Amino acid sequence: MSSNLIVQKYGGTSVGTLDQIRNVAKRVKKSRDAGKDVLVVVSAMAGETDKLLEMANKLSDLPERREIDLLLSSGERISSALLSIALHGMGCPAVALTGRQMGLVTDDTHTRARIKAINAGRATDILKTNHVVVCAGFQGVNDLGDVTTLGRGGSDTSAVALAVALKADVCEIYTDVRGVYTADPRMVPNARKLNMVSFEEMLEMASLGAKVLQIRCVEFANNFNMPIVVRSTFDETDQGTRIGQENPDMEQPVVSGVMYDKDQSKITVKGVPDQPGIAANIFNALAEAAISVDMIIQNVSAEGHTDISFTLHTTNLKEAMSIMEKKGKEVKAESVSADSNISKISVVGAGMRSHSGVAARIFSTLSRESINIMMISTSEIRVSCIIDKQSTEQAVRALHGEFKLDEEPKRVSQPATDASPAT
């Protein structure tokens, strides 16, 4: 089933200057000249959103979220109008649409609204007249008619949602990297770009610190089975990374990538009385402050007391510590301490489901490198370890080598060079 429509999303670094906008226009025109219907979603020009936000923060300590949305949405309106003008300038008819005009209806949660519906009638009509549709990303409109925005990275979500609504074949996300890598190429020089990643793997990767795609956008794509291709705006030859459903015809590589996150901190509450309800008491207080806790360890009880450690994102550390110091006194804990000198390394792979022993190989590898594991958590397709921050690079490189991620995996029913397996 092919709809002949492709959705292409270009990020802020792809439309940061007039030359870059011209370059994007050329790529869009090329797709249209090849006979495709094209709907483009653009972010604000690089730096624009931050500039607007900075002005707002200078004018008020706590700017109204509704007004922030009106303010920030201007950035994408400007870039969409400019791209449409550039397309016209090249003889490629185009129409720019705002969030409201593309029918992107959201709830009322300003600055991080959720999409409720897409009424894409106007976009459909315009595509029928052989015009390119250029949509302002990141923005929608609530039932009251006020502008809302979808939060950071929201343009990716706009693009996937429009691709779903218009039944596109694929949603292409153009960015300043060639795709999804087996590890951060700045840390692991022989990191390899992946041709194919499953939705589930990408969800794990996005939540583990891979910045190439926002987790909400991947969730959306997974829910509606819309394949995403992440590829470079600047390198036309590279086919990028395709993110889609697991292909049952194809043997999965056991491990797809190694991720790391240095922005992790650990809080330890020592000498807590080992009584029912104490842990609930502690973690409820954090939940009420909307602080997400990642891993939790509770030691085996000794003499009626126990220690509880948990990790969280470092941005929440200060607030969490002030809560925990209060709670610590309340539950008569011996001490409350924080440690930001940690990082989380994670190994992700859909093939873990059918291959045992991956965790053991990870622990052996780290042991061989004399890296101590402080905490462990696992999912069906992921193993994460907390280690000391200084060992991050060493651990990532060792694991990347152990699982031979620099080598193309052997696959059964597809040639190894095929970047876009059938779905």
Add this chain to the structure above:
Amino acid sequence: MSSNLIVQKYGGTSVGTLDQIRNVAKRVKKSRDAGKDVLVVVSAMAGETDKLLEMANKLSDLPERREIDLLLSSGERISSALLSIALHGMGCPAVALTGRQMGLVTDDTHTRARIKAINAGRATDILKTNHVVVCAGFQGVNDLGDVTTLGRGGSDTSAVALAVALKADVCEIYTDVRGVYTADPRMVPNARKLNMVSFEEMLEMASLGAKVLQIRCVEFANNFNMPIVVRSTFDETDQGTRIGQENPDMEQPVVSGVMYDKDQSKITVKGVPDQPGIAANIFNALAEAAISVDMIIQNVSAEGHTDISFTLHTTNLKEAMSIMEKKGKEVKAESVSADSNISKISVVGAGMRSHSGVAARIFSTLSRESINIMMISTSEIRVSCIIDKQSTEQAVRALHGEFKLDEEPKRVSQPATDASPAT
């Protein structure tokens, strides 16, 4: 009949920086603290519109007007959101509204749309909740839901239209000068700020080159009898200039101001056969090219031939000359020549209606200064003369002195210091 509502419009130079936006917020808050309902209309931050337009012109030789409107309207959305945020930051509740949200519906003429209707229900509702309404000027929305703009100076028109729709007492236009002057203060050092100008006088002045208000905004105010006060954003003590209906109780000064326009040119077609239809033939050709002709003189016929001279704005000279050179050959004229070394000086005053002899005084004054008058045109409340450009300043100063415009006029039923006569 008082509605307790005032509409205040702030131009681009009044909201050009964050400090200026804070200053405007303070003035708005002061009006609200004094018990007024306040609806504010803002222009884009100074320079923003030109910056956006420049980008568009770099991307396309002839940018689509629809996309230009989407692009340019962002400027006012940004400044309205920022002003609303600044007001919140000062503890003054406010809601920013876009052209669509304020219900400003226009025709389809992108980049110079005309207002069709204002459905100001939402603004009315917000004012009832004791919030300041901050409207993005210059923009509306057509029946299709596309953004339109009202052309240069359109924010003034937005403000007057909203004042009419919401039955405001007055529409205050804040700008970087103190009001309307008897002459350009840069040319005539003792030029006096006028406390009161009639709609008709202001219409003449706006069309004669006074840049303080766009002619469309004055037409609108005149049609709906909405008084305008032009005043300085930076000087709070000055009451500005009130523009309203002529006050029958009050003796009008004979002359209110002396204007000049140096951007005038004259085209002369010599030796035209004096036959019926020749003038029509010439001026139809100009009308078809949408070129406005100002003054026309046709000499008395001699030997079956005549000369025709007319003036026009210098921006249209090149196009008009290429048309006239073609026409000249067609009608077998002797020659076609252009002269840009002219300017138009005008004397405006509602009191001319009841005072004869103003024109004679103008001609005598210019004669006394040895300034030659090339062409003359008059209306009920205006006399304009074409003179050579080098004499512009001399003529303006001489006429300003002749009519004693530096002195407060003597008025019958109102004290001379009252800046806002009852209407």
